[in-house]
Amino acid sequence: MADTPSDLTSAPSAPRPRPVRAAPADRRPPAKQTPTTRVKICGITRLDDAVHAVEAGAWAIGMIFWAGSRRKVGADEAQAIGAALKRQAEVVGVFVNAPLPEVARLVDACQLTMVQLHGEEGTQYCSEVARRTGAKVIKAARVRNGSDVTALRPFHTDYHLLDTYLEGTPGGTGESFDWELARVRRAARGERSPKLILSGGLRPDNVADAIRIAFPFAVDVAGGTEASPGRKDPALVEAFIAAASSARRIEDAPAPEVEADEPPPAAAFEPPEAPAPIAAPADDQPAFDPEAAASADPTAR
Numbered sequence: 372m373a374d375t376p377s378d379l380t381s382a383p384s385a386p387r388p389r390p391v392r393a394a395p396a397d398r399r400p401p402a403k404q405t406p407t408t409r410v411k412i413c414g415i416t417r418l419d420d421a422v423h424a425v426e427a428g429a430w431a432i433g434m435i436f437w438a439g440s441r442r443k444v445g446a447d448e449a450q451a452i453g454a455a456l457k458r459q460a461e462v463v464g465v466f467v468n469a470p471l472p473e474v475a476r477l478v479d480a481c482q483l484t485m486v487q488l489h490g491e492e493g494t495q496y497c498s499e500v501a502r503r504t505g506a507k508v509i510k511a512a513r514v515r516n517g518s519d520v521t522a523l524r525p526f527h528t529d530y531h532l533l534d535t536y537l538e539g540t541p542g543g544t545g546e547s548f549d550w551e552l553a554r555v556r557r558a559a560r561g562e563r564s565p566k567l568i569l570s571g572g573l574r575p576d577n578v579a580d581a582i583r584i585a586f587p588f589a590v591d592v593a594g595g596t597e598a599s600p601g602r603k604d605p606a607l608v609e610a611f612i613a614a615a616s617s618a619r620r621i622e623d624a625p626a627p628e629v630e631a632d633e634p635p636p637a638a639a640f641e642p643p644e645a646p647a648p649i650a651a652p653a654d655d656q657p658a659f660d661p662e663a664a665a666s667a668d669p670t671a672r
């Protein structure tokens with residue numbers, strides 16, 4: 372029994388409870404927030420524009436390698452942009468039905484971290500781009516109706532991109548589509564879909580509405596941030612990124628059950644080793660679809 376002061380001081384003392392004090396507001400863990408929508412600034416042809424876009428907060432910058440584009444990037448500029456920015460942002464090359472060896476060569480030469488396939492590339496071609504280059508793959512669809520959106524389902528790429536359908540133009544139309552159609556994709560049950568990138572006619576004054584309706588992972592803009600084709604307007608770039616970053620994404624809005632209104636289109640073609648014209652469907656060359664082949668021949672699994 373310890374009943375003297377000396378006994379008390381020598382006895383092993385129980386740890387004293389530490390006073391509980393509220394952490395100062397500035398040291399409390401941040402409240403869980405929905406991450407803001409990423410921004411891809413596309414159609415960049417000049418190093419200065421690329422650097423400015425990344426400094427302004429772009430997640431990705433895109434360069435168009437399709438020869439028919441008014442925004443086609445030059446080889447030297449593309450290499451300089453990739454070398455300068457590949458550690459700070461995603462550097463995306465945009466292709467339309469390009470031969471696979473050309474895509475692989477440009478990924479290496481320009482240090483692309485992502486490849487955006489904006490033509491009629493099929494599933495096997497997309498997988499082959501990922502396997503050969505190591506770059507992440509964005510598969511784009513041009514949207515008229517719900518079927519154009521659901522047609523992306525067999526593409527197990529890193530990202531799906533929805534752009535506006537305009538006859539005879541593979542992309543960069545400057546026109547928007549009905550963003551509600553993106554919900555067809557969200558209504559898909561069960562499997563986890565690739566992240567959505569929304570594009571087509573987005574501008575600083577409409578991007579927040581688009582985000583609220585389509586709830587994309589990222590938004591992508593070319594024409595809406597330009598002074599002229601291939602040349603960015605720094606003020607528009609900054610306004611676009613600010614508008615996208617401040618838009619609230621309604622993460623837990625229930626996904627409506629929207630049905631596709633038409634059957635999915637016929638199978639895509641696998642681009643040959645030589646470029647194919649955008650308007651030419653491969654009627655004479657049916658796509659090789661590994662999933663269809665496997666289900667027709669169970670031994671092929």
Ligand SMILES: O=C(O)c1ccccc1N[C@@H]1O[C@H](COP(=O)(O)O)[C@@H](O)[C@H]1O
Nearest residue numbers: 413440542543545570571572592593594
């Ligand atoms: O911008 C182009 O010239 C282009 C050409 C061919 C394929 C894709 C192209 N750009 C992509 O188009 C969309 C939206 O552009 P916009 O904002 O409507 O002008 C975007 O995904 C670009 O990557």
